[in-house]
Amino acid sequence: MPGFAHIVVSLLFSAFLIKFSQNKFTYRHAIIFTVNSHFGPDAFGWLPWVGPGSEIYYFIHGYGWIVMAFLMALPWFYVNNHSLHWKPKFHLTKKSKSDPNYLKYMNIYCLVAAGGIFHQFLDLIGHPPTIHYEEVGNIVDWGGVWFGNDNWFNLDWVLSTGAFPCGNTFGFTLSNVFTTVTAIILVLVVFFRVPKEQGKDFTKFAVILTLIYFLPLLIAYFIPDPHNFIENNPIAYENYTGEGSYYPSTFYLTGGESDFGVILYMLLFFFVPMLFLYWGTFGLPFGKDEKQEGTIKNEAKKDLNEGEKADSNKRVEITENSLGNSEIEEPNIENEE
Numbered sequence: 001m002p003g004f005a006h007i008v009v010s011l012l013f014s015a016f017l018i019k020f021s022q023n024k025f026t027y028r029h030a031i032i033f034t035v036n037s038h039f040g041p042d043a044f045g046w047l048p049w050v051g052p053g054s055e056i057y058y059f060i061h062g063y064g065w066i067v068m069a070f071l072m073a074l075p076w077f078y079v080n081n082h083s084l085h086w087k088p089k090f091h092l093t094k095k096s097k098s099d100p101n102y103l104k105y106m107n108i109y110c111l112v113a114a115g116g117i118f119h120q121f122l123d124l125i126g127h128p129p130t131i132h133y134e135e136v137g138n139i140v141d142w143g144g145v146w147f148g149n150d151n152w153f154n155l156d157w158v159l160s161t162g163a164f165p166c167g168n169t170f171g172f173t174l175s176n177v178f179t180t181v182t183a184i185i186l187v188l189v190v191f192f193r194v195p196k197e198q199g200k201d202f203t204k205f206a207v208i209l210t211l212i213y214f215l216p217l218l219i220a221y222f223i224p225d226p227h228n229f230i231e232n233n234p235i236a237y238e239n240y241t242g243e244g245s246y247y248p249s250t251f252y253l254t255g256g257e258s259d260f261g262v263i264l265y266m267l268l269f270f271f272v273p274m275l276f277l278y279w280g281t282f283g284l285p286f287g288k289d290e291k292q293e294g295t296i297k298n299e300a301k302k303d304l305n306e307g308e309k310a311d312s313n314k315r316v317e318i319t320e321n322s323l324g325n326s327e328i329e330e331p332n333i334e335n336e337e
């Protein structure tokens with residue numbers, strides 16, 4: 001693992017998140033995320049990583065981490081939600097659920113999952129995709145994430161979804177057609193569906209545009225290069241692919257750049273952990289709306305801390321103001337422990 005990089009990047013990123021979320025992402029979130037981003041799946045480095053049985057290691061040090069994180073979150077859940085006391089005698093006490101430092105299991109799970117996947121975000125650029133391993137006398141996958149069978153996601157794969165040197169010099173007309181069509185769609189979408197509000201509306205807008213750009217690349221990935229570009233241009237062949245590599249026709253759409261691989265890399269190893277970080281901080285989107293619950297608790301606490309013996313009407317008023325709606329029913333506030 002690029003250990004120093006894991007630590008530095010996740011610490012700086014945590015500092016940014018604490019600032020950016022105005023302390024909703026706390027130092028506790030930061031520690032769970034950072035430690036799992038540093039060690040995370042490497043904690044299973046003692047498992048065989050070549051030959052028989054290595055699938056287990058590559059499952060855990062891969063997308064299987066999302067499953068493994070359910071188990072790995074247990075010790076964090078225990079440690080975070082207990083307090084250690086020395087006086088009068090050594091004992092552990094359980095934190096109450098209303099303790100401001102209490103974290104729900106699913107929130108901790110999300111932080112652990114985010115850390116382990118983000119770990120691989122750096123592994124993929126910090127490791128050589130393959131190494132020559134004498135003992136097995138072979139080239140083995142090293143900086144790669146296994147997706148079953150012969151499917152390895154590594155930097156070579158990301159780059160090989162393009163075809164450098166830049167295809168524009170080779171006159172890929174398709175890239176111009178693709179750019180023009182998506183540009184027209186972009187203008188239409190912006191013109192007719194400008195996000196009018198913050199938040200959800202903008203997310204929808206971003207997802208639609210992502211699909212417009214991404215789906216054609218995805219489809220083209222399954223269409224083999226019809227013009228045998230690689231065979232006719234051995235420089236590109238030598239630089240980026242191995243013998244017998246599959247060459248998709250995606251690069252005709254992107255002018256030779258590796259957009260498809262880069263988008264998939266960012267989706268799987270950056271935006272998925274970002275989503276987990278968001279859920280780990282604000283709660284999962286299904287079930288109870290924890291974000292609102294959290295806001296209510298905070299407001300109610302602030303209220304009590306200020307020593308104002310506010311009547312319930314006043315609390316409701318505060319909640320309404322802070323949420324910008326009046327859908328919160330009084331009983332929710334009264335449930336505050």
Ligand SMILES: [Zn+2]
Nearest residue numbers: 001041042123
């Ligand atoms: Zn690793």
